[in-house]
Amino acid sequence: MSTTNYYTIIKRVILIQTYKDKISQSNTIQTRGEKFVFGIVLLKTIYKMFAISLVVVFVTVSYCNGNYDKKRLLRQNLSKRYNPELLPILDSHQPLQIKAKLYVMALQGLDDKSQVLTASVFWYFTWKDEIFRWDHNIEYKNISKLTVKVRDVWVPEIYIVNDVRDMSIRSSGYNKDYVIVRSNGNMTWFPAKELQTSCVVDVSKYPFDTQECSIKMEAWYHDNTSFVLNTIGSGIDMSEVHFVQNGEWEIVNLSSNPFQYQDYADNSSAYSCIHYTLILKRRSSYHLITTAFPFVILMAINLLVVVIPTECGEKLGFCMSQFLTMIVFLTLIGQNMPSSSLTISYLTFLISLQILVSGITILIVAISIYLQTRRIEDRPSFVVRIIFSPLRYFQQNYFKKSFTPSQDSIHEDFTTWLDIDKKLNCGLNILLLLNVIGTVSVFVFVIY
Structure with missing residues (x-):
């Protein structure tokens, strides 16, 4: 018309x-x-x-x-004239070349405890079928491609060998998948799957850690004389249309490595495989606010015990409050921290160290308060003087301004309980100073 x-x-x-x-x-x-x-x-x-x-x-x-x-x-x-169970090649001496590319649609998460990476992906497979083809210019005009079910044509049998749930690349709805067939025999297949692959997690630098996980795709039942797996471009990429960001992990780098490995039972056979590598970096903003920042504040407050005089009765109460606060804090953040015994976070060591330092501080303060009640003329035993002699040496050599010659002679001849108290407080100051230096050093090491 x-x-x-x-x-x-x-x-x-x-x-x-x-x-x-x-x-x-x-x-x-x-x-x-x-x-x-x-x-x-x-x-x-x-x-x-x-x-x-x-x-x-x-x-x-x-x-x-x-x-x-x-x-x-x-x-x-x-x-x-087609059998979907047979390899679609005419020359059996030449292996079928299969090209593949992996697209990551979403990263559900990385379980630190079970060490499992969960991700939604789909593959782009393409190969040339030398049997399922036709001439669209003569008999079948205007028919350049067909969409057929996967059960009607040959598709490669490929497995994800480190998938902890289902190793086959064919999902539960495999029979509903389709393959796009061109008239020249070019096949295109887009299988989608939710992967749960094993991943060895190193949480020693939590919450500033970076993890390396892999997706191992291999051909188990067909050696390299049947077909060979190759990558398209980089071999792996994030889907520009379907990709969804993860709130905890950021994908830093994606790479692929196609290679062949020898069969352990038959050295004459080699199998084709592609290993995809995902570099993941933990988003640390949330953990900095909820874990690292409160930890630094508590450690700084713990230093205030030095400026509180022993005569003040609240010094012991202050130390007890700090000790209990640190224990409660460790309990709360322990729910969010990775629970793995293979590698333990440095942050866990630091918090445990702070609890230990707080406990030692309570012990020293309690002894110091007790010594304040002893009479000056009471002389400590010889064993006590031997135990505290290193602190005396440290005081005399590094804090000479606080001693006069007359006081030096007194200390040489006579040591009282008040002298022991001063040495205990000096030791406490040294302990807290070393604690701060060690904590800062560990934080710098973890971050960088």
């Missing part, structure tokens, strides 16, 4: 409508002859429009049925 015929029909309808309006307005048609002529013209126009519509519908249906019949005939002819 040409465009000119449509325009002609539309013009006639408009003229009839205009003529009808004039009749109703001017009331000029009074005779039977004029009414009869008007009716004839209207019937002819309606008849032509109806006939043209029937022709258009008939041509469209005929074309669609003809094209559908050709596709059905093509499928039948191809299926007669």
